[in-house]
Amino acid sequence: MSPRSAPVSPMARATLETRQRLRFGSSMTMPSRGARTRSGERPASRSWSASPALVRAALGSAAGLTLAVVLGEPDLVVLVSPLAAYAALALLRRPHLTPRADTRVDHRLLVEGEGTTWRLALTDADDVEHLTRIVEHTRFLVSDPPHGAVGGLVRGVPNNGAPGGGAPGKTAPGDTETGDNESGKDRVGDLPISPRRWGLHDLGDQVIVGSSAWAGFRWRPTPPPSGGRLTVLPEPSPFDADAELPQPDGLVGAHRSRRIGDGSEFSGIRVFGAGDRLRRINWRVSLRTDELHVDTMRAEQDSGVLLVIDAFADHGRSGGVDGSPSSLDLTVRAAAALAEHHLRTGDRVGLRVMNGGNLVVGYGAGIHHLVRIRSALAQVRPSTPREGSSDRLRFPCPPGTVVFVLSPMLHQTSVNATATLASRGLPLTLIDTLPAGIDVAGGSDHRDLHDLAWRMRLLERDALLRQLSRVGCPVVPWRGPGTIDDVMRRLSRRAALPRELSR
Amino acid sequence: MKPALRNAVRIPIPPMGSRPFGSWPVKNWSTAHLVARCVLLLGPLLTLFPAPGPTPVWAWVVGIVIGLAGARQPDGFAGLGVILLTVAVWVMAPGDDLPVNLLLSAAVLVLVHVCGILASYGPPEMRLGQELLTRWSLRGIALVAGSGLVFGLARIVGSAGPSSVGWGSGVGAAVLLLLTARAALVGPRSNN
Numbered sequence: 192m193s194p195r196s197a198p199v200s201p202m203a204r205a206t207l208e209t210r211q212r213l214r215f216g217s218s219m220t221m222p223s224r225g226a227r228t229r230s231g232e233r234p235a236s237r238s239w240s241a242s243p244a245l246v247r248a249a250l251g252s253a254a255g256l257t258l259a260v261v262l263g264e265p266d267l268v269v270l271v272s273p274l275a276a277y278a279a280l281a282l283l284r285r286p287h288l289t290p291r292a293d294t295r296v297d298h299r300l301l302v303e304g305e306g307t308t309w310r311l312a313l314t315d316a317d318d319v320e321h322l323t324r325i326v327e328h329t330r331f332l333v334s335d336p337p338h339g340a341v342g343g344l345v346r347g348v349p350n351n352g353a354p355g356g357g358a359p360g361k362t363a364p365g366d367t368e369t370g371d372n373e374s375g376k377d378r379v380g381d382l383p384i385s386p387r388r389w390g391l392h393d394l395g396d397q398v399i400v401g402s403s404a405w406a407g408f409r410w411r412p413t414p415p416p417s418g419g420r421l422t423v424l425p426e427p428s429p430f431d432a433d434a435e436l437p438q439p440d441g442l443v444g445a446h447r448s449r450r451i452g453d454g455s456e457f458s459g460i461r462v463f464g465a466g467d468r469l470r471r472i473n474w475r476v477s478l479r480t481d482e483l484h485v486d487t488m489r490a491e492q493d494s495g496v497l498l499v500i501d502a503f504a505d506h507g508r509s510g511g512v513d514g515s516p517s518s519l520d521l522t523v524r525a526a527a528a529l530a531e532h533h534l535r536t537g538d539r540v541g542l543r544v545m546n547g548g549n550l551v552v553g554y555g556a557g558i559h560h561l562v563r564i565r566s567a568l569a570q571v572r573p574s575t576p577r578e579g580s581s582d583r584l585r586f587p588c589p590p591g592t593v594v595f596v597l598s599p600m601l602h603q604t605s606v607n608a609t610a611t612l613a614s615r616g617l618p619l620t621l622i623d624t625l626p627a628g629i630d631v632a633g634g635s636d637h638r639d640l641h642d643l644a645w646r647m648r649l650l651e652r653d654a655l656l657r658q659l660s661r662v663g664c665p666v667v668p669w670r671g672p673g674t675i676d677d678v679m680r681r682l683s684r685r686a687a688l689p690r691e692l693s694r
Numbered sequence: 695m696k697p698a699l700r701n702a703v704r705i706p707i708p709p710m711g712s713r714p715f716g717s718w719p720v721k722n723w724s725t726a727h728l729v730a731r732c733v734l735l736l737g738p739l740l741t742l743f744p745a746p747g748p749t750p751v752w753a754w755v756v757g758i759v760i761g762l763a764g765a766r767q768p769d770g771f772a773g774l775g776v777i778l779l780t781v782a783v784w785v786m787a788p789g790d791d792l793p794v795n796l797l798l799s800a801a802v803l804v805l806v807h808v809c810g811i812l813a814s815y816g817p818p819e820m821r822l823g824q825e826l827l828t829r830w831s832l833r834g835i836a837l838v839a840g841s842g843l844v845f846g847l848a849r850i851v852g853s854a855g856p857s858s859v860g861w862g863s864g865v866g867a868a869v870l871l872l873l874t875a876r877a878a879l880v881g882p883r884s885n886n
Contacts, residue, residue, distance in 0.1 A: 243769045244811045249873075251777030258781060265848045266784055269796050272844040273804045273837035274777065282873045321826065323816040338722065338819035344826055405833070406811045 238289045239318075239408040242281075249278040281407025286318030292399050294416045296384075302424045303389045304512040309334075309418060311380030311399065319345045319401040319410070324380045327395030331388040331511050332421075343379040345401075387511030389425035389523055389569050394418025424565040426512055428521075430528035431672040432679065458487045495541070495554055495589055496533045498526045498564075499612070501598030501605040502546035505573040507629040518599040521624040523568045525597050525669045530564045542567055543586055545598075545605055547574035551587070576604060584608050593618045597669070599625035600652055606659075613664040620678045621659060623668040625652075723818040726827060730809040731818070734772075735765035737806035741780040744795035744802075747788045753779060764806070768813035776806050792848055800841040808834045 255271030258264065291314045298307040311324055323342035326334060380399070386392050397418065401410040460473055463483035471485040500522050507517035516524070530540050534556060542552035542564050552567045584604070588594060594617050598605045613619050632641035656666045665678045723731075738757035742749050756779055764772030780803055784796070808830050812822060 243773070243814065244807065247771070247774040247777065247810075248807060251774050251781075254778060255781045258785060262785060264785060265851075266787075266792050266796050267781055269792065269841055269845045269848055270781060270784055270800050270803065271777065273800055273841040274807060276837055276840045277804075277807065279873065321815060323820070325817060325820075336819065336821070338817065340817045340820040342816045342820055343823045344829070400816075402815070406815075 239286045239403065239410045242402065242406055242409045245278060245281045245407040248274040248281070252278055277405065278407075281403075281405040284318075284404035284407060286403045286408050286410070288315045288318055290314065290316040290319055290401060290410060290412075292412045292416055294397070294418055296394070296418065296421065299419070300422050300424070301386060303386055303426045306335075306383055306385035307421075309382045309384050309394065310378075311382075313345070313380075313401075316345060316401065318403050320404045321345065321402040321406070322379050323398075323400045323402075324382065325398045326382055326384075326418075327397060329392070329395040331390070331509075332384060332386050332392050332395070334385075335383040339382065341380060341382055345379055386421055386423040387513060388509055388520070389423050390572075391570060392421045392423055394421065422566065422569055424562075424569050425523045425527045427528035427531050428524040428669075429671045430525070430532055430674070432532060432675050458489045460484050460486055494533075495539050495592035496529070497541045497543060497554075497586065497588055497592050497594045498529055499543045499545060499586065499594060499596045499598075499608070500526050500568075500571070501596070501600075501602065501624075502544050502571045502573050503575055503602040503605060504599075506599055506601060507626050515628075516626055518601075518625050518629075519571070519573055521626055521669055522597045522599075523571055525622060525624060525674075526595075527565055527568055528671075529595055529597075529675075531561055534558070534561045534564075540564065541587060544571055545576075545584065545608060546572070547576050548572070549584075553587070575602075584611075586612060588612070588615065588617055593620075595620050595622055595675070597622045597624050599623065600655060600659075601625070601648070606655060609659060609664060610662065613659070613662055619664050620675055621656075621664050621666045622674065623656070623666055724821045726822040727813060727818040727820070730768070730813040731765045733805060733809040734768055734813060735761045737761065737764070737802060737809070738776045738779060741776060741799050741802045741806070742783055744793075744798040745780075745783045745787050746793055746795065747786075749783060750786070753783050764810065768810045773807065773810045777803060792845065797838070797842055797845055801838045804834050804837045804841075 252271040252275035255267045256275065259267035259271075293312050293314075294309060295312070296307055296309050298305075301307060309326070311322075313319065313322070316322075321342065322345050323340070326339035328339055384394075395418070397415050399412055399415055402408070403410075460476055461484065463472065463477075463485050467485045471487075473484045473486050476484040502519060502522070505517050505519040507515070509515075509517040509520050526542070530542070533540050537556065539554040539556050540560065541554040542550070544550040544567070550567055550570065552564055555563065586594075586608070594612055596605070596609050596612065596619065598609070598621065600606060600609075600621070600623065609619070609621055629645070631645045632638040635641055660666050665681065667674055667678055738760045739754065742753055742757055756775075760772050760775040760779060763770060764776065780799060784799065812827070812830060815822065815826075
């Protein structure tokens with residue numbers, strides 16, 4: 192499932208409107224997007240209107256009293272007198288101020304599975320007795336309570352610089368706030384939310400309804416304040432690797448180089464030469480041999496790591512951070528884990544996304560670069576390349592760069608790109624991110640046919656992976672910690688062997 | 695690490711798949727909503743019981759229909775239908791005196807009205823706070839007590855002659871209609 196591109200689909204809107212109309216009346220349905228007045232202007236805010244309770248009480252009691260007069264039935268007066276009293280009290284507490292609503296989210300940048308609070312602040316809300324807020328259900332965004340409807344009695348408190356309120360530090364008379372961010376305490380209308388999958392999540396539409404005292408009048412802002420968008424970073428899969436990268440060639444880093452340098456790893460002892468540091472003199476050997484000897488050390492260097500991820504399609508059904516992963520979930524979380532591991536060991540990491548967008552993140556190091564890569568991963572959407580654009584795929588790989596291709600290998604373009612990279616002689620590892628047990632048939636009537644086709648496709652894929660292995664591209668399934676250890680050791684041994692270069 | 699990441703907290707949220715949407719909804723309803731909908735379902739029938747004399751069959755049928763409609767959509771016109779049905783049954787009731795059962799019927803009407811208000815505050819899954827329920831319980835009791843006062847006044851005034859009650863009711867109806875028309879036609883004072 193790809194992250195949503197539009198805030199609300201027409202189908203979801205229609206479903207929600209129907210549900211609300213069935214549940215609590217037609218006057219509290221979701222407003223139509225882009226609703227405008229007859230003059231073509233979008234209404235800024237809707238004022239109070241009489242509630243159905245007031246209308247039925249007024250009409251019912253008026254009808255009863257009229258009949259009592261016409262028919263001379265005093266018992267009708269007694270019968271409808273409570274409703275008449277209710278209508279009178281509701282009219283007496285008629286609201287005079289039109290409130291303003293604003294919403295904000297405590298955190299716009301989250302990791303999947305983390306939570307934040309979507310707050311609601313009201314100003315000029317002296318006449319609001321009860322507030323109801325209903326947030327549209329969107330996939331991969333859960334709320335507490337799960338149905339997304341919160342409400343309660345509103346108590347007026349001074350507004351200290353809340354959105355839509357007065358100046359900070361000043362108390363504006365008549366301002367009422369429902370969300371108290373500084374104390375961290377949830378108020379009426381605040382809704383804890385949590386994205387359950389990485390990506391860009393548009394917060395759904397919402398309905399805010401205020402009721403006056405005695406529920407005689409209702410207020411609903413039109414259009415309701417929009418929630419905006421959450422950027423949800425992928426949670427890196429558990430990962431660790433003991434093996435070193437095969438060809439470290441940078442300046443500084445944590446990997447032992449084959450070259451002699453200024454590191455801390457002992458390499459050997461040789462005769463003192465001009466320019467050698469005095470602190471490197473090995474006095475024990477020098478005294479024994481009557482000649483100055485120095486210790487030599489291995490250089491410690493960093494390495495370039497390129498992560499190439501296949502986002503041409505998303506196979507399987509994503510269950511979010513709590514459920515089973517899809518192929519793109521595995522790919523993105525594995526890429527985040529690899530990036531985190533190599534950036535923490537001091538390597539330079541780059542990212543290349545293979546899809547219709549051709550997203551590239553250049554090489555960099557450090558924690559800030561990790562956030563940059565995870566933010567880029569959060570923007571990944573499955574898309575197929577345009578016709579002919581797959582031939583123009585470019586991979587920025589300086590010599591010695593270690594390449595990890597994370598792919599389910601079900602798209603011809605990703606197979607071609609992997610074979611091209613392998614032919615350049617780079618240390619390349621293909622990490623298979625196709626999850627096991629994908630149900631391709633779903634609820635289809637032709638389940639046997641779908642399963643048969645899927646099995647045939649997997650056989651073709653297995654043959655393809657064997658061919659890639661034969662041309663020097665090791666293939667390992669993603670299994671978390673230790674996934675790349677064996678491969679890296681083999682690549683390191685291969686890199687240490689003398690090679691024949693063609694001119 | 696960015697402040698947003700540092701400050702974000704993990705909150706206990708049930709995993710996906712436990713949402714009430716798409717499933718049989720009643721099991722996810724809050725208790726207060728369930729009770730309110732039951733009252734809305736049975737209320738029209740309960741208002742007919744205290745009426746003196748035999749209640750016509752059509753009134754029971756209409757009561758069932760209105761109850762179903764009110765339980766399905768508390769904000770609809772079913773609430774008005776309950777009032778009109780009760781009024782119609784009491785108009786057709788034999789006897790000209792003011793029976794005490796009248797107070798029972800008025801109390802049920804208030805109960806149905808209050809339950810309609812509570813049920814229309816939000817979707818059935820939304821929890822209604824204890825304070826809100828207490829507030830509306832007190833309001834309902836006050837309204838029923840007011841009808842008891844009117845009942846007493848009607849008994850006293852009724853002994854002086856039915857015309858006095860008629861004129862008083864007529865004036866009350868006119869005032870209420872005027873207030874309703876004013877509320878409907880004149881908007882609230884703008885604060886912008």
